[in-house]
Every structure is written in C-alpha cells, then in structure tokens.
Amino acid sequence: MELILASTSPYRRALLERLGVPFTAIAPDCDEDAVKSAGLPPLVVARRLARQKVHSVCDRFPHAVVIGSDQVLDLEGERLDKPGSAEAAVRQLQRLAGRTHRLITAVAVASPAGWIDWENVSEMAMRTLPVDAMRRYVEADNPWDCAGSYKLECRGVALFERIHTDDQTAIIGLPLLKLTQVLTGLGFEIP
Incomplete structure (x- = not known):
C-alpha cells in the first residue's frame, strides 16, 4: 500500500521517517485561513484542518x-498561530510565560478500509522568563514557524517547568505512538 503524508512540514516528515516506512509527502490543498477565521474553538480547528488536508490528497x-x-x-480558549517573525515570537512567549496552555495535535488517517482520527492534547506549563531570555531563545532556535514560538526538540525544552502528554512526538507535530498502532493495523511493518 502507498503511504502519503499530506503535509509540507519538515517536522512531520522527519517524525514519520523515524518509523522506517517509505512514504511520499504531498502538499495538501485546503484553505486553512477560512477554517481559522471561522471563530471555531481551537480543538475543532485542529480537527477540521487535519481532515481537510487528508480529503484534499485522498481524492487524488x-x-x-x-x-x-x-x-x-x-x-484559555484563544488560538495562537505561528508567529511568523522573531518579534512576534517574543511577544507570543511573553503571553505564555508563567502560564499553562494546551497544544492540540489532531491527526486523520484515510485508507481504503475507512477513516480514523484522534487528538493528542499536551498541557504545557511555561516558566516565568525575563524578556532578554526570550530574545536569546528566539535567536537560537528561530521558532517563528511553530505554534507557541518554541521547539521542544531543541532549546525550547528549557522554557518549560512541566509538560503533561501521552506522546512527546505530538508536541513536535505528529503523535507516533498512536500512528504506529494505526499503521500496523493497516498492514504496514513497523519496525
């Protein structure tokens, strides 16, 4: 069976490569801005976008x-997007410092056998940090392409005092523990 990752994310590609299963990454064709601007709760936004990405590729x-x-x-119910610049990343970190937020990673998998989707919700408690530490961090990791302005797989781990999650890889962008179970159930040999 052919395996396709409906994503242009280098983080998701690198995560899926860990499983050792050949796959192709294809850019999905969905209007993310329309979903994000609809005023939906963050969990619903994540679910819809994961499903739309799959739909746009599985039709082909x-x-x-x-x-x-x-x-x-x-x-606290507000969705924060990728900051897009170093200055916006520092501003986002200022909002998150000393607070707990939820990082929601939604996944959808379509196959000839049907659909399965799920979410991994990680609770992330960020330390209180001085602004100069935030600036040093942003300069070191360049996290402006990451929701929350941090890369846990790099120096971003030092920003946190507590993380609660069922799967650390979900924080990077693709929860491999559940995905491995799903793909094995579909007949892929892992490892």
Missing part, C-alpha cells in the same frame, strides 16, 4: 493511506 489517491495532521495552541 483513493487507494493510498493518507495521513493529515494539524497543530493548534489553545491559551
């Missing part, structure tokens, strides 16, 4: 297994 490859994922940061 109906006999493949297609994986889609999206990640949304939920700060």
